[in-house]
Amino acid sequence: MSSCTDERNAQILIQVLKAHGIKKVIASPGTTNACLVSSMQSDPFFEIYSAPEERSGAYMACGMAAESGEPVVLSCTGATASRNYMPALTEAFYRKLPILTVTSSRRNAYIGHNCDQVTDRTVLPNDVAKISVQMPIVLDDVSEWNCIINANKAVLELYHRGGGPAHINLETTYSKKKVADIQPVRIIRRFMKYDEFPNITAQRVCIFVGAHVEMDDKLERAISEFCKKYNGIVLCDHTSNYRGEYRAFCSIVADQYYWKSTIQNVKLMVHIGDISSSDYKIQAKEVWRVNPDGEIRDTFQKLYNVFEMKEVEFFEYYNKKKQDYSNSELLIAYHQEEKEILSRMPEFPFSNIWIASVTAKKLPSNSVLHLGIRNSLRSWNYFDTQETVTGYSNTGGFGIDGSLSTVIGAALCHPDRLYYCVLGDLAFFYDMNALGNRHVPSNIRILVVNNGLGFEMKFPASWGYSIANSIGVSEDNYVCAAGHYSSPDLIKSYVYGLGFEYLKVSTKEQYLDCLPKIVSNEKQDRTLVVEIVVNSENEDAALNLIGSIMVDESNVAKAAIKKAIGKKGIDAIKKMMGR
Incomplete structure (x- = not known):
């Protein structure tokens, strides 16, 4: 039986190399590579050659x-x-040799x-490697995950788009310890459209759609046919823009604190689209990513396959396969849960969540909804709009800035469409200069939910923790930036000065009186800005209410214990249990 170093990053690299059948090694002498080379030498899988001078060894590899x-x-110290x-890697780069x-x-x-x-190996010349990654010492789960992803990335790049050299910098502690068995490593594979694809054997499949441009009819039909064939559903929020019959607008189902939905337990999740604010707490055993960029983006840390192709090509391929479960059990289960939750909907206090609950379905046909990061995006993701409404948010950089500027640019493209922007007070003031642009069109309606601070940084009580409070200080002044822009007429004065229409509300009754104007489909000659004054306590209470609609008493007990003993206590228990 072969022996191996106990350095986990070296183990990971060895496992990935073996999974891809890469056995030829040219090793140069040294101490920092002794753990890796000795482990390979002990393993009969590898075919190793010695080169005492690295320049010659690299040309031998060519x-x-x-x-x-x-x-x-190639291995060096x-x-x-x-x-x-x-010199040899430059040769390999231009000849596309997989070294x-x-x-x-x-x-x-x-x-x-x-x-x-x-020496510094963090930056390389552009033409000696297609990709360069670091594999640091493994100290915890995150550093192990990082090493697994980087090893897979580097090896896959050897074959990608014609192939070529790749680089890994492998850290060492010169460990003299050895192990007989290596813990398994997750192997990621990439498929192009001309490859033979793996079979789908899962009895339940969900499609996770991150931020996505409007889908054309062809893609939407292909996704719906796929779901019908493989007992699937499509997990969506406002930024997903899939509107087919298998749409599961499921934040309100998946975000329950003390209860777990049946949709959260699937064997396979197909991941399309880009960065999303939602994760739906899905516990998929495998994730397959489909994207023309072909990149390894392991959002859920369960990625096994990457399909470098258009999404419609992926779905059409599997729609032609013989497997056909023709079962809508997962969709039916989701609709039953959603119906139950909606039937128990509580009365929310005056808050962003309440505003979304009474407004979302009333947005006019063919309008466009832009949501600010992050409280507005989360709050409105609990309530769906009618089918013809599309949704967007600046989830790419995921920052507070730019919401107003983005919606202005979008609205200029289609003067006959209504564009809504919902954002918090800090986000509004961050980007307020955009409203002074002389191109601001009249087809924009802006809802400013003003709670006087950055609620997202307040760590709501329903989440069970507050960093500032645990240290013994108030989070409002600095963590949440409360007290800025405190003049009660600041937004009003600014908006009036620009010639826009302005409304201010501070109660449910006032908002409901204004709602017909807000959602009116009639074209107006001025941009509308509605300032909605709420307080952070109501925001917190609403978030707690919406996450506690469904309750499993055993989960409530677990949550209480978790809150009582804290993270250190939980970690200590896991350590005692060997987990």
Whole structure:
């Protein structure tokens, strides 16, 4: 039986190489690569050759890769060893030869501190590797995940889009410990449209749609047919823009604190679209990502397959397969849960959530909804709009800035469509200069939910913690930036000065009186700004209410224990249990 170093990052790399059948290795002498090379030497899978001089070893790899048609691994130590690879790797880059350079080193923390044999491998010339990644010492779950992803990325790039060299910098602690068995490593594979795809064997499939442009009819039909064939549903929020019959607008179902939905337990999740504010607490065993960029984006840390192609090509391929479960059990289960939750809907206090609850379905046909990060986006994701409304949010950078500017740019494209922007007071003031632009059109309606601070940073009581309060200070002044822009007429004066129409409300009754004007489909000659004054206590209470509609008493007990003993106590219990 072969032995292996106990350095987990080296174990991960060895497992990924073996999974992809990469066995040819050219090793140069050294100490920082001793753990890796010795482990490979102990494993009969690898075919290892020695090259005492790195420049020659790299050119040997060029000849070996070109002649054999197989990837070749280069391994060297610290100091200037890796610099001697560059001439041959330049050759490999322009000839697209699959050479994986593994430069072992002491930890990157030593870079720049006059430590012997430490060189900076974090930046490479553009034409010696298609990709360069770091595999640091594994200290916790996050660093292990990082190493697994980076090892997979580097190996997959050897074959990607014609192939070529890739680089891994592997840190070491010179460990002298060994293990007999290596813990399994998740292997990620990439498929192009001309490859043979894996079969779908899952009896339940969900499609997670992140932020997505409006879908054309062809893609929407292909997704719906896929769901019908494989017992699937499509998990959506306002930014997903899938409107087919399998749409599950499920934040209100998935975000219950003390109860778990049946839709959250699936074997396979197909991930399309880009960054989303929602995760729906899905516990999928596998994730397949479909995107023309072909990148490894392991949002849910369960990624196994990446399909580099248009989404419609993926769904049409599987729609032609013989497997056909023709079962809508998952969709039916979701609709039953949603109906039950909606039947128990509580009366919310005056808040962003309440505003969304009475407004979303009344937005005019073919209007466009832009939501600010993040409280507005979360609050409105609990309540669906009518089918012809599309939704967007600046989830790419996921910052507070730019909501007003974005909706202005969008509204200029279609003067006959109504554009709504819902955002908080800090987000409004951050981007308020945009309203002074002389191109601001009249087809925009802006709802400013003014709670006087950054509610998202307040860590609502329903979440069970507050960093500032645990330290013994108020979070309002600095963490949440309360007290700025405190003049009660500031927005009014600014908006009037620009010639816009302005309304201010501070009660439910006042808002309901204004609602017909807000959702009117009639074209207006001025931009409308509605300032809605709420307080953070009501915001907190509404969030707690909407997350507690369905209650499993056992989960309430678990939550109470968790809150009582804190994170350190939970970690101690897990350690005792060996988890």
